[in-house]
Amino acid sequence: MASDTSKIPAQQQQWPGTTSSLDPAPDHGETSWTGRHRLTGKRALITGGDSGIGRAVAITFAKEGADVAISFLPEEQADAEETRKQVEATGRTCVLLPADLRTEAAALEVVTGAVDGLGGLDVLVSNAAYQMSHQGLEEFPGEQIVRTFETNVFATFWLAKAAAPHLAPGSSILVTTSIQAFEPSEPLLDYAATKAALNNLTVNLAAELGEKGIRVNAVAPGPIWTPLIPSTMPESKVEGFGADTPLGRAGHPVEVASAFVYLASDEASYVSGTVLGVTGGRPVF
Incomplete structure (x- = not known):
């Protein structure tokens, strides 16, 4: 049974954070997910697949019959190895692709690595993201604004551009956006703006690629318990994280x-x- 996330205690980590240090432990589907052969034979590239939502997508995809490749920052190697261990325990392939996706060349290299490692590509999950919270506009460093947009928006554009030629009819591109696109909070000014941009990009890509039979959709999470939270937010904001949702807890x-x-x-x-x-x-509209 998944641990209780209704009363998350105050805690903090150094960015980018590690899964093993989270209290309570997050559920990625390691034992809770039952596969039903819904993705048998599919090959997926998942960015930010070392931890959090990306790890859960990798594990659930594998349990549903997919082979996966995951990209991650080099400093997240230990978490990536754990994801690979969980994927391979299902009998599926997991290709590790360390990379910083802030350049078009890096995005192209990751897509090429996934295609080569998996023998093709059917699903792209653009999930990797960067955020860092601040309490006032004047506190946001210029280099952070650039990094946030490069990681969240530019990389998604470049990944989609690189992946599209490899995707056959019936394939799909999936993008992680956020509740922040609909209910932005001031401490995440730049992050929220990138997620709104990704909603727009998703709709435009769907129109662009639809004639090729490629579907493009986004998932907008609310407060989800991942290493990103204690490594980018003050302890006072981490305590009770997600308790203000109608369901009363983080996901x-x-x-x-x-x-x-x-x-x-x-x-x-x-x-x-x-x-x-x-x-x-929380409403998404």
């Missing part, structure tokens, strides 16, 4: 991964250009 990564499984599956064959909220009850 586990596996609870977001279920949306990605659906959108990547043939069950969603007529779903494109949409943003699916997994927010604990």
